[in-house]
Amino acid sequence: MCHHYVGQKAGNPMYGDAFSIRSNLRQIGLGIVPDGGFYPLKPVPVIRLGEDGERGLDVCEWGLLPFWWKPSDKQPKRAAFQRQCFNARSETADTKPTYREAFKRRRCLLPAVKFEEKKHYFSFAGERPFAFAGLWETWRGDDGEVFSCTLLTTEPNEEIRSVGHHRMPVILQSEAEYERWLDPEIVERGPLEDLMRTLADGSLEVEPIGKLF
Template structure:
């Protein structure tokens, strides 16, 4: 499960591949965010017809075939194990994978982040809903997998994290064997280089002296 995360990274410290594809409006409107929750707009990196681009999306996926976006579920997570079969996700899994920059994600009042404080990529899927009046709504969901040793004491699920350098490979529309080649990226990631910190009442994050095992 990933229902809360943050992007408290300064603009100039975002991944360079994302910075280079943020237009002036995105750069001017960018603000560090200590908490992002489902239903809110978020910054995403995706590949559209014109190639890789920065985009703003709503967190909570609306399938393109859904008649009324106000009705029906809007899942903010999708299980990696079943994403290729479920009608709400399988089209996006084949053609519309995206990346969401994050500085940490939260479970049970604790934050999981990289020790070096660098941002990282959460794996996502996105859809574009088209209304009869010509309106468009871009939405996304975050892929989750089984937890590693760091996250397991906190939750039975954790977000899929895509390593830096594999951005275009992850987002490229592929089929068949090429699509199956992405499946190893959905496995639990190596927890070395990561830490769990406690979110205190004053909003500051402090390193836990030890995580229950």
């Protein structure tokens, strides 16, 4: 499960230039997004469509909380639920109750430059920016309105297998892929199936984290 990835500062031109962002949604101060790395249950930058149909940059808690979740004696705090939902299997995201409505209507991009698995960082040459295929959701409760997200995972390619991991994030790399993933007219799995494929072997550079610092 992907539990740590790295992007660039929210104000960096990468976000607008690489992902054709038009605005900051909800007028959130993106300074709350940490520099250097993102972790579950923390705020992460998300690219999604606004009500005008244009791409905007938002901030969501990493760990999806579906609109129907309610606290119970067994699980009184939402963080316990979200902790189980920072990754979603792409093979079942369109049918699982936790994710299926978001899969149809609330897909998003999580911009990144590298991610961690098993004490190794994985990136494209030159740390070229890319996006994880994600889903976002809104929940309302005693905590007010909570925007949350998850990223999809798939079978690993050779680089991920080489460090002993059995899953990898679904990675999107081009404007055409971003556009199709965010297309609000697509509500079924079929037109998105090939986007959730395993990345080709040899696509990623691998570096042990200990050698980076």
